[in-house]
Every structure is written in C-alpha cells, then in structure tokens.
Amino acid sequence: MIFSVHVEVRLRPGIADPQGSTIEKALPTLGFDGVKGVRVGKSIRFDIDAADESAARAEADDLCRRFLTNPVIEDAVIHVEAGAAAGATS
Amino acid sequence: MSLRVGVVVFPGSNCEQDMLEAMALVGAEGELLWHGDETTNGVDAVIIPGGFAHGDYLRPGAIARFSPVMAAVAEFAASGGPVVGICNGFQVLTEAGLLPGALQKNRGLKFLCAPAELRVESTDSILTRSAEAGSVLQVPINHFEGNYTCDAETLAQLRDEDRIVLRYVDNPNGSVDDIAGVCNAGRNVVGLMPHPERATSELLGSTDGLALLRSIVA
Secondary structure: OEEEEEEEEEEOOOOOOHHHHHHHHHHHHHOOOOOOOOOOOEEEEEEEEOOOHHHHHHHHHHHHHHHHOOOOOEEEEEEEEEEOOOOOOO | OOOEEEEEEOOOEOOHHHHHHHHHHOOOEEEEEEOOOOOOOOOOEEEEOOEOHHHHOOOOOOOHHHOHHHHHHHHHHHOOOOEEEEOHHHHHHHHOOOOOOEEEOOOOOOOEEEEEEEEEOOOOOOOOOOOOOOOEEEEEEEEOOOEEEOOHHHHHHHHHOOOEEEEEOOOOOOOHHHEEEEEOOOOOEEEEOOOHHHOOEHHHOEOOHHHHHHHHHO
C-alpha cells in the first residue's frame, strides 16, 4: 500500500539559524513589525510502499535519522498519509 | 621511499590537483582515489580535499558519506591510518561520523574567501605534529558552510581531551569556541575548514600550510 510522506527538516532548538534571523531582520522594512521567531527549514516529500501506516512511519523515521537530517543540528517532523501524493509523476 | 598519499575524488571535488602538487612539495607521492572504488588502494594516508562533493545536495557531505570509498576510509581510520579532511572534506568526515559536530552556514550568510590566521592549539594530531604549538599560521579559507557547531557535552569533551587542534585568531564564520580544526579520539583523523594546500608557496601569499602538510607525511 502506498503512503505519502512529508518530512519537515528543522534546525534543532538552540542551533543558530542565520537565514531565519536575516529574514526576520528584513521584515520591519516591509512593514511587518510583529513577526518573531523566523526559522528556515526544508520540506521533503516522497511516497513509500509499505504494509501499513506504522511500517511506513518506521521506514520514514529511519530514513530521516540516517540520511535526510543531520541529528547534530537538525530534527524532523514526519507526516504520513495513505495514498500517493497528488501530483506525483512516477 | 616516499609515502603514498591518497586524495579522494568525488564528483564535484575541486582541490585534488592542488593537493597532489602540495604533496610533491612535502616529498610525498600523491595519487587520486576515485569515490566509486571500494578501496584506499594501500596508501599510507588519505586526504579528502575541498570542493562540492555530489553537488553538496541535501547537505554538504551528506551524500558523499555513502560513496563506496568511504567504507574503506572508515576502516583505514579505525586501523589508525591518517585521514585528513579539508573544507568539504571536513564536512564529509563529520557527516560520516568520523569526526564530531557539524558545519553550518557561516554567521553573516556570506561565502568567505580570504586569508585567515590559525593558532596551533595542539601538536598532538597527525595534522599538527610538525607544527609549533602556539604558532600562528596564515592559511586561506574558502567556504559558505564552515561554522563549526556541536552540543555542549561534545565541546567539553573536545576541550578536555585537547582535540581542538586549530583555532581562528579572528573568528570569521561564527564557529563555536573559534574552532578551525578538530581531531578524533585516536588523533589520526583531523578535519579543518582552511586550505593548507593553498598556502604552500610565496607566490600564493603564504607557505604556512607546509607545516601542516608535512605533519601528515612525517
């Protein structure tokens, strides 16, 4: 069964995020004065063929830990849904 | 007989020829090791040079660590063989788990290409054993992701075990504790962001890199 997976890769709390802070510093010049805590991450999507949702999640967890994130500086939020992602071409 | 030094080439490496020239200057015989071969080919030392291995896709070093040669490099390192990662090579070694920590984007988000002053903090490593403790070397940096970071526990361990081998005199990139280079517990694996192979001739502005490169082949 096919599951679509969405991985949000984020810098771990406490890790400096120069991209986020640069964006945040630019916002007041556009008139956005109330925006705080900007953090920049990555969004990665793929489909997994697995027996059930927990198997798909376990595989995605393993994939994130060993490849998609560097656990020294990053962590990931993993979303799993039944069915291939809309717009998938393969 | 001169020592044989293997210089690993990934798709996207770009400092390997400079490193071969530098090895000749310190009396060693450099040879290229292709990333797709599962061997270090019996060399006496391994250098992972700078560049953009596998395009730096995902993260610098993230894909290079899966190249077939890296299992052989890890085995070579585990047996005590000297392994040095320079710039992108340092990023590869951290991603491969052969060195602690990680390299983030520079503080200030600028690609930095400039001379840097490095202080030799420990001479107990295969990259610094021929250098003078406390001496300041002028060696260029050339990186976007050279901001060394690690957790507090790792930093304490690096300090306690005298494994911070080089520090920036004037921290250019935001690295924690001014770290420019670190070694592993066995002191035979060293990573640094600056490029000693680009400080090997007066024509290049400095010959201070030679003290480091001589250490590898000492």
